[in-house]
Amino acid sequence: MKRFLIVALTGAVLSGAALAQQGKAGDYVWNAPDPEKDRALAHKADPVAGKVAYEVCRGCHRADASGRADAIYPQLAGQHTTVLIKQLVDVRAGRRHNPKMEPFVSAEVLSAEDIGNIASYLALLPTPTNNGKGDGSKLALGERLYRENCVRCHGNYGEGSAQAFYPVVASQHYEYLFKELQMIRDGERRNSYPEMVQVIKGYGDDELRALSDYMSRLVLPANR
Amino acid sequence: MNGDKFRKIAALALLGALPAASALAQPVGDAARGRELVEQNCIACHGVDGNGPVPSFPKVAGLHYEYTIKQLHEFQGKRRPSEIMQPIAAVLTEQQVQDVALYFASQRAVPVDTVDASLLPLGRKLYEDGNSDSGVPACAGCHGTEGRGNARFPRLAGQFQEYVVAQIQQFAEGKRTNDKRMMQVIANRLTAEEVQAVAHYIASMP
Numbered sequence: 001m002k003r004f005l006i007v008a009l010t011g012a013v014l015s016g017a018a019l020a021q022q023g024k025a026g027d028y029v030w031n032a033p034d035p036e037k038d039r040a041l042a043h044k045a046d047p048v049a050g051k052v053a054y055e056v057c058r059g060c061h062r063a064d065a066s067g068r069a070d071a072i073y074p075q076l077a078g079q080h081t082t083v084l085i086k087q088l089v090d091v092r093a094g095r096r097h098n099p100k101m102e103p104f105v106s107a108e109v110l111s112a113e114d115i116g117n118i119a120s121y122l123a124l125l126p127t128p129t130n131n132g133k134g135d136g137s138k139l140a141l142g143e144r145l146y147r148e149n150c151v152r153c154h155g156n157y158g159e160g161s162a163q164a165f166y167p168v169v170a171s172q173h174y175e176y177l178f179k180e181l182q183m184i185r186d187g188e189r190r191n192s193y194p195e196m197v198q199v200i201k202g203y204g205d206d207e208l209r210a211l212s213d214y215m216s217r218l219v220l221p222a223n224r
Numbered sequence: 225m226n227g228d229k230f231r232k233i234a235a236l237a238l239l240g241a242l243p244a245a246s247a248l249a250q251p252v253g254d255a256a257r258g259r260e261l262v263e264q265n266c267i268a269c270h271g272v273d274g275n276g277p278v279p280s281f282p283k284v285a286g287l288h289y290e291y292t293i294k295q296l297h298e299f300q301g302k303r304r305p306s307e308i309m310q311p312i313a314a315v316l317t318e319q320q321v322q323d324v325a326l327y328f329a330s331q332r333a334v335p336v337d338t339v340d341a342s343l344l345p346l347g348r349k350l351y352e353d354g355n356s357d358s359g360v361p362a363c364a365g366c367h368g369t370e371g372r373g374n375a376r377f378p379r380l381a382g383q384f385q386e387y388v389v390a391q392i393q394q395f396a397e398g399k400r401t402n403d404k405r406m407m408q409v410i411a412n413r414l415t416a417e418e419v420q421a422v423a424h425y426i427a428s429m430p
Contacts, residue, residue: 058365060362
C-alpha cells in the first residue's frame with residue numbers, strides 16, 4: 001500500500017511541475033512549486049498518523065469526512081491526495097480564502113508532513129453518496145454542459161485526476177459545488193485553473209446550478 | 225484496477241485495527257504514590273478522588289495522563305496562568321508530576337447535578353454539531369463524542385460549568401494560550417449565551 005502511494009505521489013510531483021506551465025494567466029501560475037506543498041507531496045505518507053491528525057477537522061468535516069450539505073463544508077472522503085495537499089497549502093499561503101478553517105490548518109497546528117498524512121488517510125475513505133443534491137429540474141442541461149466542457153478534466157464519473165491535481169467532483173455537496181463555481185467564475189477563488197475559468201466565464205447561475213446538480217449525482221466507480 | 229482496490233481495502237482494514245499512535249507510549253509513574261501526594265497537597269481543592277468540592281476548582285478525575293503532565297509543566301514554566309496553581313506546581317518533582325498524572329487518570333469524574341436543564345438542548349447542539357454560521361466546530365470533533373478526550377484534547381465530561389465558562393473566557397481574552405490558538409478562535413466565535421449553554425451541557429455529561 002505504501003509503495004503504491006509513493007509511486008503515485010512521485011508521479012504527481014513530476015507532472016505537477018509540467019502542468020503548472022499550462023496554467024498561466026498573466027503573472028499567476030497555477031500550482032506553482034511551493035516548498036511546503038512539495039514537502040507534503042514527497043513525504044512518505046502514513047494514513048494511520050493521518051487519522052489522528054484529522055481529529056482537528058472532524059468538528060466541521062465530520063468523522064467520516066462527509067462534510068455538511070447545509071453548511072457548505074465539503075465532503076473530503078475519497079478526494080485525491082494531491083488535490084487535498086494543494087488546497088490545504090493554498091489556504092495556508094493565502095491563495096485560497098477560507099477564514100473559518102484557516103486557524104485549524106495553520107502551521108502551528110499541522111506540519112507539512114501532517115498534511116501529507118491526513119491527505120493519504122482521506123483519500124482511502126469511501127465517498128458517501130447521500131450527499132446534498134439539487135432539485136433535479138435541470139439535469140439534462142447539466143449533463144450536456146458537463147459532457148461538452150468538463151469531462152476532459154474531471155472525467156466521465158467526476159473522478160478528476162490525481163496526477164494532474166484535478167479534483168473529484170462526484171458526490172460532492174450541491175451547494176458547495178455551486179458556491180465554488182460562482183467563485184471560480186467571478187475570480188474570487190484565486191487558486192483556480194485559468195483554463196477552467198475560461199470555460200465557465202460566460203455561464204449564468206442557472207447553468208452553474210444545472211452543472212452542480214449533475215455533478216452531485218455522479219458516483220465514482222466501485223473499483224477506482 | 226483490482227489490485228488498487230485490494231490495496232485500498234487492505235489499508236482501510238489496517239486503519240481500523242491499529243491503535244492511535246499516541247496510545248502506544250507507555251505511561252511511567254506510580255498511582256499509589258500519586259494518591260499520597262494528592263492527599264497531602266491537592267485534596268483541599270481537587271478532592272481525594274479528583275471530583276473537587278468547590279466548582280471554582282476544576283475536576284481532575286479522568287484527565288488523560290499526557291494532558292495532566294502538559295498542564296503541570298505549563299504551570300511550572302508559567303506558560304499557563306494561574307496564581308493558585310503556578311506555585312503549587314513549581315515545587316513538584318518530575319516524578320511527582322508523573323505519579324499524580326497516573327493517579328488522576330485512574331479516577332472517575334462524576335457529572336454535576338446542579339445544571340440548568342433549560343440550557344441543555346442548545347448546549348447539546350453546540351457540542352455535537354457546532355454552529356456552522358459562525359464557524360464553531362462541534363466540540364465532539366476534538367473532545368470526543370462522549371467528552372472523554374484523549375492525549376491531545378482534554379476530557380470535558382462532568383466538568384464544573386463555572387470552570388468551563390472561566391476557561392473559555394481566558395481563551396477568548398488571550399490569557400490562556402496553550403491551545404495552538406484553536407480554542408482561542410472558538411471562544412471568540414461563541415456568544416455569551418452559547419458559552420453558558422455548552423458549559424451546562426458538558427457538566428451534565430456522564
